Amino acid sequence: MTSKLTTGRAGIRRGAAAIATAGLAAASLVAVVPTPPASAGVGKAGASPQVPQSPPLPQSTQYSADGWKARPEQYDGMDIERDVPITMKDGVKLLADIQRPTRHGKVVPGRFPVLVQQTPYIKTVLSLPPINWALVKRGYVIVTVDVRGTGGSGGKWPVWGEPEHSDGKSVVEWAASHNRPWSDGRVGLFGISYGGINQLFTASQRPKGLKAIAPAVPMGDLYRDLVGKGGRGYLELAPAYLAAVSGLGILPNTNLLKDPATALKNIQEHWDAAAGNLKMIPEMIQGGDRAYDSAWYRERSPLTYVDRIQVPTLLMGGEFDAFQRGTPMLYQRLSAKGTPVQFINGPWSHAIAAIPAAGVSLPGVINEPPGVKLGELQLRWFDHYVRGVPDPALDRRNKQVTYFENGANQWRTARQWPPADVRYQKAYLSGQASKGRPGALGTPVSGTPDTVKWNLFSGLCSRSTFQWLLFGGEFGNGPQKIPCMTDNRYNDQSGLTYDLPVRGRPLRFTGPVNAHFTVSTKSRDSQLTVRLEDVGPDGSAIQLTAGWLSLSMRELERGRSVVRNGMVVQPWHPYTKASQKPMPKNKPVTVDVEIFPASWSVQPGHHLRLAVQTGDFPHLFPPFPQLKDSFGGDVKLWHDKTHPSWITLPTQPS
Template sequence: MRPAPRWTAPLAAAAISATGVTALPAHAAALSAPAAPSAAAALSAPAAHAAEVRPETFDVVVQRDVKVRMDDGVTLYADVYRPAHGGKAAPGRFPVIVSQTPYNKAVPGASMSSEYLVKRGYVQVVMDVRGTGGSPGKWQAMSPREQRDGKNLVEWASSHSRPWSNGKVGLYGASYGGLNQILTAAQHPKGLKAIFPVVPLGDAYRDVVGSGGQVDLGFMPLWLGGVAGLSIVPPTYSGSDPSAAARVIREHLGNIGEFQISMLVNALSGGDKAFDGPFYRQRSPINVVDKVNVPTFVVGGEFDIFQRGEPMLYQRLARRGVPAKFLYGPWTHLQAGGGALGMGVPGTVTQPGPQLPELMLRWYDRYLRGTADPAMDRRAPVTYYENGSGKWPTATQWPPTGTTYRALRLGGNAVAGRSAGTLGGASSGGPDHAPWTPLSGLCTRSTSQWTAGIAGLFSTTPCGDDQSANDRNGLVYDVPVKAPLRLAGPVSAHLNVSSAAKDGQLTVRLEDVAPNGKTTQLTAGWQVLSLRKLDKKRSVTKNGLIVQPWHPYTKASTAPMPRNRPVPVDVEIFPVAGVVQPGHTLRVSVQTADFPHLIAPIPQLIDSVGAGLKIWHDAAHPSWVALPVQR
């Protein structure tokens, strides 16, 4: 048994209080997240501000369905956007921006095209990845063959055989178009000079597919279904080559059952896709990012579906001295990536002005055109939004220098539905019973975050920015804050847990409770009890604490819970960036589900039904939360 580390952060002087939970009506509708601030403040900081951004000097012409031959003989289809004058392509060679999309290059709002860049002297090549849009084949989601296609495409675009290319290539895109930048750059294609991944995936399993060991019901069916639907939209060459278009549609349609539906059924039934393994590892940019050597600007969202992996990707690049920057804002997936996907989503990084495109332009100008940009060079490596203050601090690293991890111990006697638990005192009281509440999570920020922000676009319910109703479904542990408490970095919880069932799940939320009772989720984490096995060598330890636990999540690592006997469970809580102001309360909230974000595969569900959990925090079974406190 590990001893509970002592709590020595500025909260030590704060009185431990049983702050009441404000009861609000539960809502069963889709939930909204608070409107995201613009990135204007982040981009106008002294180190980030540049001279006037270049105005547009060209029109745009598009050559549709250009055939690009891969090294296995398969021909994929791309659209080529070229700078133009008077409706005709401008003569000469230009740097090239390459984008790869599974969302059909012909679909407005999903093409990843950027006329902003083309009008300023870049050629852009947008290709449907294999098995999507107009490209033949079977889509297998970031498969090794698709990754090889990315290398082929860059080398095709950088070739002197392209009369419009000067041989220098940058990669562009968001989400899938961000993660495949890293997978492509890791292969060192000829001509590649810089990348700008927006909201990219890091670890396919841990970031999104199986967060904590359950299946992501909020995003995965939505995403797989979206790719399936867009893949059977008739190609733009249907009129000129109807037989080829018909063959491609039949091929794509057949693949829906073979890949998308098969993958979901396998995961939900407890098959190999419910666990981490080679399938996910070979599709995870974090496993190849150490091979990326070109300058990389990572844009992430603090409430993005890839909230966990984005800072990790930046850390690995910066650790090796690769020229890298990291912008981390208070955005969901669509809010951060909508502009780069080609969507006009209200509240995105590009609203009210085109800050993100300007930043991209400067990055590409710096590394593709060789344009001097001292302000970009001086820009702090890390810029992040501080929830709770509205400020955009800068830092030389992530987490920021001076961050110290401290443990807040659970105490008191928490009871579901009211606050009686405490944080920061001695390990005492308990065990506390968290009831089995399978629909817990519906009235939280999770619903908006894990539907990529879509739920927030269609809802005005208050749940997205007030978690107080949901907190009644579980246990809460509070400590009042008397001095500003700044947090930046990953969080973890070490909890001693028992159950009468073989399995179960922990959802742990870190929250900021205002004096009026409004409860704002800062971040959250999840852990399936049967997958609690910890790999200490791969876990991150700071100040004697495991601050980023690493679980294998393999079928072989599964171990049923011992009946009614407490065992330690380490929960990885995704990164936080915020300040809890004086007069507010820091809260740790614990529930047994996070629906509709996560759902248990059927075998796991059978082993969990009806059984609640007990959280132990006495002297023999201490429990705590490790926080990244800024000095």
Template sequence: MRRSSLALLLALVTVLAGLTTVNTAAAQDSWVARGEEYPSTATESDVAIPMSDGTVLRGDVQRPADAGGNPLDGRFPVLLTITAYNKTVLNGPAAAAMGDPSYFVKRGYVQVTVDARGTGSSGGSWAAFSERENTDAGEIVEWAASAERPWSNGSVGMHGPSYMGISQLFAAANRPAGLKAIFPQVPAADTYRDVVASGGAVDVGFIPLWLGLVTGTGLIPPAYGPGEPDNALQMYLSRIQGATGFTAPMLLSATLGLDSAFDGPFYAERSPINVVDRIDVPTFLVGGEYDLFQRGTPMVFDRLRERGIPTKMIFGPWDHLQASQGTGIEDAGHGTLQELQLRWFDHYVRGLADPALDADIPPLTWHEIGSGQWHQAQDWIDEQRATTFQLSGTSLPASPGKLVADDAEPGQTTVAPVPVSGLCTRSANQWTAGLPNTIALGKLCEDNRWNDLSGAVFETEPVAEPLRMRGPINARLNMSTPTGNGMVSVSVSSVSPTGEVNRLTGGWQVLSHRALDESRSRYLDGKLIQPYHPFTKEAQNLLQPGEIAPIDVEVFPTGAVIPPGHKLRIAVQAYDVPHLLPTLRDLPAALSPLTIHTSPEHPSELTLPTIPAGR
């Protein structure tokens, strides 16, 4: 591989794999991170890990060592990471950019990093989060915990972000012997709704980039020892098979509007929310308010908390890369990312007493957009009340419509299809995993006022008291279109007295996928705050030309405040690029205008989970 190509690949790995960075700032709680116990580490590369079907995966095993680099005898607790981004890159050329992998090893752990099936140095063909890969995750834990490993004391923890975080959830759901705790950063819950096809429209920002990254890193030559494996060509053929048998067909099917464009068994198998009720180990989650999995991570937290599993979550103002690296997590008041991980694993994996753990770190620590303050709570939804604003009147370019508590005025607003809507917004940074922020482009697009000109806008009068919210939001818009279909993109924002528009969060919905499953939707005070749409081929239902129908748009969860003097705004567009584009089958319908109705017969409204004053 040419040096320039390798450099680019490493940059992408840095962004999307997002391993932890070293930060030695002291925690603000009474607990203090302990120092190193061992002067050095020793790594054995490409250790064979046989799976039950005969496929051999490969892992790097990093152990405590003496000053001369000789591995020490003895059994230690094990920390495990399963990656699809090539462990040879993560633990080699990219290690300096992504953090010192020896942090835990020098403190008495063994670190095992394993390439997922069909990636890196591991055998087999890649099929992300398939039943076989998820079975692998549990078997890898049991391999690491086995008494046959001379360096393992049988106690295992798992850590890592994104893909590596999702793997932890599937591993824990297998209930493997020896697994004591996990620390997933930015994991998904429902892969279809979280990222692949939010609102039923196909993601074209992150998914192709991600699939290309895994395929590309799989072609980097492994660091096998002499004569092993016997046939390196076989590995490369398996990578081609993974690309032609999984990656390419999925992308083509989704783009054409075929099976992969709809929810069903394929995505159910790959969604941790469907197995999360089998997880019974302590779990520490990190989520981001501008993250790819902004929707999913709090859902995992909710489900684990409901079942009484020891669970904590820090939910901060981060995109995918920032949350993966733990950038600024010390601002939450509990220490740096590695200090948090060390504390969690020392207690639950190593077995050290920590009587102040729950007193120091509450179940939920969340950042409030708009004030920059950090707050604490017991649950994601606990003290909130449903607050509804009605869209009122007509939105014109120089005269926004209104958001009112009641007595909305009738009106109709046409939303023209503008194919560049979303191009310079926080949404663009979010759905490219934070790449624009790494080169300072994200900062140029934090004011949403210019993008809002491409759609319809409704806003309140300046609020007199802080309007605080935490959780998912529902926008119920009565809409019509001459073609019977289209996509609506919604953003919820705070407008400053001087006109800056701070996009808090967003949501999307394809009109033909408007069918609502009430049994799986979430309500607060009898009001819908998180709609659940089936997104199946069978549930799809085109509007009749000119028909008016309610469209419930799931606006992804946030924690935010509209400060006094600011306005709450909802903006509606027909596109959100580079995040979502219509499938080729739906493209003709996406070129027609949408109409929002605000009459008493067809009301449109925005429902927020607000926090009562003084709480």
């Protein structure tokens, strides 16, 4: 059954904010893949039916940045065909909604380029106007698919596993087939979060017809970016997320009235899969196999496959995003192998970065680069790389990184990440730090060890709680209205701090940071949470970035770490069960804590603060075996000539 939507501009504007907020709340952890309608089965390319071709594109008008502006809309409405089945190689049927352009209430005949998004968050939500409206009205067909084991699709949800990778390839080739009377054979992928992640899996399969992708806020490494940062469990979201997606799969879907037998069969199958997937939650908490990195996580990590991607890739990340670590790594790998790529990394959380990627504009909410309308950037990308519209200015930006320097509040560009002007410098811990009394950060000065008291509930009200809730509460009176959610001065009292006063010129840095500490503890294990903060003249402490480590997971693989001038600047830990080893009682050992990348300019009169605690609750919580070994695990932080401790900063000229 086809329903026609021909809502005019006024209606769209009235509903935009409400739908954007509700839809993005479901979509911000999403993977969305558009899929064409009609017959079931993955179609093979064949003779094209005789249908009219779409009209030529209207000329775009110029705008300030580089002579590009979104071309005018060609069509005045959108048709949605719901619950179109697509059969996978193993016989499982995925359901798709297909959005096509209309004029005066009638579907426009002809072949169009196709954009696919794949989601576990119920495709119906992501095919509501105004989401995708701008693309459809400019001559794209949108195919939105419920991934295997979710929504109205059959099968069992593989939690990003290999069946989903193969499904993506099948969906793209189905959409590109000339058996689809509305497809011209050219396909792009788009989507946010989950929908960005599975673009990377799909593109690595190199499906026929795929021309370009635009993943927004995707992860790179499931374990290190999300589930097990520092070898600790992501208590705040990972179990709840697993339960939420599994729960969505057993809700009644739009296919229930049309084909109740199949819909009920799918719900039962989803229920069975949910029961199995939810067993992972106690397994993580109790220190089972899922508490450690393994082949299971690597299968579900885009960085495992990214070197196989050959199509142009537009990456959008957030400097306060849940995937703050992984998205820049994806850019590095794509750029190094010569794949056409651009990377925009803004001062955004997960939800805020998702808004322009959904093609929705909320003025005043998004901090955009000068001369760039993020909501139109995907259109430009797909017009050039999918449609083939010449765009020399976009070609010249290949490998460009556009990033926001916080503190200076300026957008900057570079041709690599971290930028080429970065120089790594050590800042040593010194002085005697105690609660409420900072030690020093700068040149090495000997001192006796400081003691970081074991506090499992440190971080309870901090930037971590705000950031790692993913949506961050930016809409309305959210958590950001609670002072301690954005000002860490209160949380700093739960550990120790070391301050570096900034005088004369700003202290600028961009990239990941390593904290190389000499530590000891009487316990078999303990944890470190390491934060970098900008302390203003008023005493406010704004968290720039952070890193985490369970001391029993301290083993370092130098060959996989990033080393510059003999210094480890981005450590890599195996986080496997085999690499875990208890701390020797009261014996100093060296550890390296990976602090996630940031770009910041600490202004004169401010201080760069290193804050060290043992907890980050509720964001992270050690599995029970680690917790048992950590009780009472005060950590001595050494900083003398024999046992130095420092951070390695990626500084830039000021």
